[in-house]
Amino acid sequence: MSNKKQESAPVEGIVDGTDFVELKRDMQSAKLIAWLQYNQQQLIAGVIVLVLALVGNGLWQEQKRSQKEAAALMYIKAMNINDEAEQTAMFDSVIKEYPDSGYAILAQFKKSSNASIEVRKAALLSLMDSKSAPEFVWQARLELAGLYAEEGDVEKAKELAQENVGKHYEQARYALLAKLATDTSEKETLIQKALDAESHDNDLKAALEAELASLQASK
Numbered sequence: 779m780s781n782k783k784q785e786s787a788p789v790e791g792i793v794d795g796t797d798f799v800e801l802k803r804d805m806q807s808a809k810l811i812a813w814l815q816y817n818q819q820q821l822i823a824g825v826i827v828l829v830l831a832l833v834g835n836g837l838w839q840e841q842k843r844s845q846k847e848a849a850a851l852m853y854i855k856a857m858n859i860n861d862e863a864e865q866t867a868m869f870d871s872v873i874k875e876y877p878d879s880g881y882a883i884l885a886q887f888k889k890s891s892n893a894s895i896e897v898r899k900a901a902l903l904s905l906m907d908s909k910s911a912p913e914f915v916w917q918a919r920l921e922l923a924g925l926y927a928e929e930g931d932v933e934k935a936k937e938l939a940q941e942n943v944g945k946h947y948e949q950a951r952y953a954l955l956a957k958l959a960t961d962t963s964e965k966e967t968l969i970q971k972a973l974d975a976e977s978h979d980n981d982l983k984a985a986l987e988a989e990l991a992s993l994q995a996s997k
Contacts, residue, residue, distance in 0.1 A: 849876035853885060866892060873904075883910050890921060899925060916943040920950055932958055948975035953986060966993050 856868035869885040889901035905918035923938035952972035
């Protein structure tokens with residue numbers, strides 16, 4: 779009887795709950811260490827790739843900053859040139875060497891004010907075909923339409939001016955279309971649309987109001 783009791787009694791002082799927790803933790807640590815040892819080459823390679831990526835990104839940012847500074851210096855140099863042909867050539871250099879910079883866009887716009895109509899047209903067409911912000915494209919399109927209007931090429935001017943632009947450019951677009959219109963009723967409608975559009979040019983707005991009043995008074 780005493781032997782049976784002795785066999786069924788719990789074994790004390792050997793393994794308790796805390797020991798199991800510590801044993802489990804040790805096993806997990808051993809697995810982690812084994813995994814790290816097994817994958818150490820991949821981990822080292824990953825760290826190297828990360829370091830190289832960070833270094834590469836830093837170098838790229840520095841190169842981008844240097845290019846921006848160089849483009850700015852070249853643009854400023856061009857602005858200080860008095861000879862128009864030499865200045866245009868310098869603007870061309872800015873556009874060619876730093877095509878993705880904002881100074882290339884500025885150079886194109888400066889070329890669009892050149893005394894030569896052909897140079898201006900080429901600059902505006904280049905801006906229209908560029909991946910610049912839409913506002914630059916709209917401005918270039920309206921200016922080119924205005925050039926065609928000055929030359930008497932009404933069809934080309936209308937074709938460009940018919941295309942939609944942002945709300946801040948609508949007044950200038952309708953004003954140009956009104957200028958090109960020959961029918962009085964159509965001209966009045968276009969002037970009214972220009973006046974209804976958002977305005978950023980008080981002089982243009984005043985001129986449109988005066989023209990509309992004159993057309994209505996002449997009826």
